[in-house]
Amino acid sequence: MTVKLKEDTSSDEEDAPLSAAFQRNKRKIEDSDEENGSSKIKDEDIESADSDAALSKVANSRKTVKKAKKTMQKSDGGSSSVKAKKPRAKKATPPAKTTKSPKKIPKREHSVEQQNADPEDSIKETSESADEFKWWEKENDDETVKWTTLKHNGVIFPPTYEPLPSHVRLYYAGKPVDLPPQAEEVVGFFAALLESDHAKNPVFQKNFFEDFLEVLKESGGTRNGVEIKEFELCDFSKIFDYYQLQKEQKKQLSSQEKKKLKEEKEELEEPYKYCFLDERKEQVGNFRIEPPGLFRGRGAHPKTGKLKRRVYPEDVVLNLDKDAEIPKAPEGHNWGEIRHDNTVQWLAMWRENISNSFKYVRFAANSSLKGMSDFKKFEKARQLKDYIEAVRRDYTKNLKSKVMLERQIAVACYFIDVFALRAGGEKADDEADTVGCCSLRYEHVTLKPPTTVIFDFLGKDSIRFYQEVEVEKQVFKNLTLFKKPPKKPGHDLFDRLDPSLLNKHLQNYMPGLTAKVFRTYNASKTMQDQLDLIPNEGTVAEKLLKYNAANRTVAILCNHQRTVTKGHAASVEKATARIEEMEWQKVRLKKSIMQLDKSEVKKNPKYFAEVNDLVKEQEAAIHKRVIEKEREKFVKKFARDNEKRKFDNEEPLPESQLQEWMQKVDETEKAYAEELKTGKVQITNSDVEKLKSQVEKLEQRIENYTTQLKDKEDNSQVSLGTSKINYIDPRLSVVFCKKYGVPLEKVFTKSLRDKFKWAVESADENWRF
DNA sequence: GGAGAAACTTAGTACTCGAGAC
DNA sequence: GTCTCGAGTACTAAGTTTCTCC
Structure with missing residues (x-):
């Protein structure tokens, strides 16, 4: 355990107390600034924050230069991202062994017939079940090694594409088009969404149409010579109607037929639902490979509508122990790679083609490993209780620091602590323009003297964050300073700051402290405070209503919204x-x-x-x-x-x-x-x-x-689930139920009770966050 | 030292299914 | 028995953080 904070004895005029690591970081920035010849303002140039004209020069910031460099690299075609990297070897663990080296995902045109997992091939049951394993009662000495043995049956691939009946066609300029199945499948993806908002989005239409034409070209063009050139001349309605009819027919099936279909599906999926983790049978989360379709990016995502290509076994890397039997790949196919990396928590992965990143098959939320991560997360947030005073005292003090970087860190910490902002990492040009704390720009913060600040920006998932708030006088002064000309719209508010710097600073207080921990801490602390206010009287329904109101306070703090439902x-x-x-x-x-x-x-x-x-x-x-x-x-x-x-x-x-x-x-x-x-x-x-x-x-x-x-009206735009699942320490809910005589199932669904089994069994009535 | 890969958590929406109203 | 509505779950996009490698 670390941490120490120097005694806060210096005056406002002195350089604020900084840890050695922080001083190092500070110097790094200055050096890099000199090297790249960008912002020539050294932090030490700042003598008095309110008077120093040098502060205004920060507009041409370090971050802006970094961004420009990145853009240049991109336009050079320096696409190193396509190449796959070796698995990352973690400290104190042997390098991961692979039977094959990673490779680029091949483009393919045919789909995969799902292997029929022979029950004989299924993993054999062993003695201990996940239900009996109480990991929270055991010591865990090595955190890097996640498992000793891992056996599973691989993944399920989406079904092969079935061509449309001959009378169901795309029409182009009034003429029916005979499409090869590969292109027809892509058209079908769009047709299925015809009445959704996506299909009305011009970016979605453009991206879809470009990718469709590419697939059409790859598959040899139309079969009846119709040349497709313009999206506007395409008529998808016949295909849409056909899908609607199919949906309707499915609905009309008798309950027996529906039951039979369900049973067949369950039988097929059974072998993939579970794995054996250290000889215990545990549930797998997403054992299905994502089906091909059109990418539905949120907000104004530049890639929305692009084709998500079909994933083949050759694209998939399986992770299991060295002695585990390797599941059979579907007929005529081979796995991309077999890995034995016990430092990670995934069973399979593949690279997706939209942003070239990885998708993982992981353990289910109720698995021991996920439970342990959750437990650690909440314990870390609880640990922050012992440091929060020091953090707050320091950022309050550093609001007046002579050093620009320190002032920016101080204001950022204030935002993260008080308004529960996310860290805000840098975004690429081909992603939606959303921001968090460190990436806030000039236009996202409006200042209204004497101390009112209006935040208006799109956060994660392009959810609008709009708040008119009162801030400390010195915070307001600093923001005025950070927005001083020549800074203008488009420029970063915190031009010296990024999440990694901010987190490094936070780690001087407490090991593992990052911006994210503040959200968990403040959410759980708020919940505890709110629950403390509830009198232990009235009916279960009344108590539940108050619990939900407390939950809602947290959801509002975290800005968890949902769109108002149509009806x-x-x-x-x-x-x-x-x-x-x-x-x-x-x-x-x-x-x-x-x-x-x-x-x-x-x-x-x-x-x-x-x-x-x-x-x-x-x-x-x-x-x-x-x-x-x-x-x-x-x-x-x-x-x-x-x-x-x-x-x-x-x-x-x-x-x-x-x-x-x-x-x-x-x-x-x-x-x-x-x-x-x-x-x-x-x-x-x-x-x-x-x-x-x-x-x-x-x-x-x-x-x-x-x-x-x-309740309905209050909850119409607020999503309570996200904070309940991710931010509020589940032990708070367990204690509330025990103390107030509210059945736990009123507060946690079955899957949440499974996910938070550790909390249900470990928290007694006196437990506090 | 920094870019970006890798690995993980967090997030809203789509879909399913069952309870309760009629 | 049918219909409606909402709770619960599945899905997958979009974040954060850590760590490797050039």
Whole structure:
């Protein structure tokens, strides 16, 4: 364990206390600045932050130069990224052995027939099951070695493409096109998305069309001589309709047929679902190779719509122990490589063609290795409790540092700590333009004196981060400084800073401390504080509502959003109408009581006060709505009953039946009109006590509905799941449930209970974050 | 020393399926 | 029994961090 912070005794005018490592980092930057002849401002040039004109020269920053260099390299065609690297050998572990060297992914045109995994080939069961293995009760001395033995059956490949029936075609300028299957498959990917927002996105259309033309060319062009040149002349609707029909037919299958299909699927997948990790049977997470399709990048991703090519066994690297039986590759194919690297947590990997990065097949969330990582993550965040004061004291002090880099680090730390910003690594030009703390640019931060800051930028997944906040006076001053001309839109706010520098600085306080840890720490700390405020009283539903409110506070802190679902507005409207109707029913019941026994009003006038709240127009509108619903209900019933009769070979109901029902509705309508006119209701029950009990029940239902509606509206744009799964220490939820008598399944789904088994079994009522 | 590969976590959306309303 | 809606899960994109190699 490390860390030490120098005594904070220096004045604001002195160079702030820095660790040796930090001083080294600082020097590095200066040297590199001199070498590349870019920003000539040395940090030490800054004497007084508010007055020094040198500070304004930072616009032509180190980072900007770095970026320019990168762009130049790119345009030189210096694409080293295509070449695969050797597996990374970690410290204190023998170099990973491979049976073949990594190689570039070959382009191919045919798909793979899935190997039929013979149950005989399946890994054999051994004694200990993952359920019995309580890793959290054991010591783990070597963190680099992840496993000793690892056996598995490989991966499942997506099914081969089945060409469309001959009557289903792409039409070009009104003419049917006969496409080779490879090109038809790509067209099918687009057609399937025809009614989605993706298909309306011009970038998506352009990328798809370019890749489609390339595949078409590779596969020999159209077979009936139609020359495809313009996207606008393509008509995908016939293919779209065909897919819709297929979907519909699938839906229409009988439950037995559906069950059979499900069983077949499960039987095929069974051997791949589990692996043997150190002789224990554990679940594999994503054992299916991603199917080909069109890349659906989020936000304004320049590559959205590009073709994600089919992955073949030759592209796949398997990782297992040296003595493990190597799974058979699908017929006619070989695995790309077999590796025996016990320092990593993946079972298989392949390189994808969109950003040339790797995709991995990993253990499931409930596996011991994933559990251990989670546990370590939360323990690290808890450890930050002991250092947070020092971190905060230092960044507050360094806000006034004479050294530019220190000031930038101080403000960045403040942002990360207070507003839970992500680190914000550099992004390439061929990715969506999203930012985090270190990559914030001039235009993302607006300053409103005296101390208001408006953040407006796109963060991870192109989710908008918009917040108008109050900051410390000195933070505001520094931001003004960081934005001083010649800096302008497009320039980095923290021109001296990147995540690796920031993290190096943080590691001077605590080993393993990085920007990310602050999010976990602040999320869990907030949850603990919120839960502490909940009184241990009321029903389970009430306690749960408060738990969710606490969860929501954390989700808002972390800016976890979700798009409002399509039917949200309609469903809110429906629920509001329903509450209104229940209120109206309640008023009618109370009016009945008043009519039956006038003395009731004298006894408790407050109880009847709301009777006059409902204005006539409102009441008339409710009457209209209720009657319409009634009519609709009978029309539907009539149609449904007849459908059934037809199926059972019975005579259909006569039209007069429907008329009879409608007549009843007409009578109710008349009665309501009379009520509206006279203000008196038709009494259906003359027992006052029974009426009162009905009012009580209705009040309870109204309350429940109103709470649900509020929860629904509050959660419409906030996603609670992400913080629950990734940021809130699960032991907090376990303790809450134990202490408050809330069943754990109300808070954690089955898969979360499995994922957090270590927390469920290790936290007692007194545990605190 | 830094670029970028590699490995891992975090994230929103799409899809499925079952409970409850009607 | 049917339909609707939402919870739960699967999927995979998009981050962060660590580490290797030139």
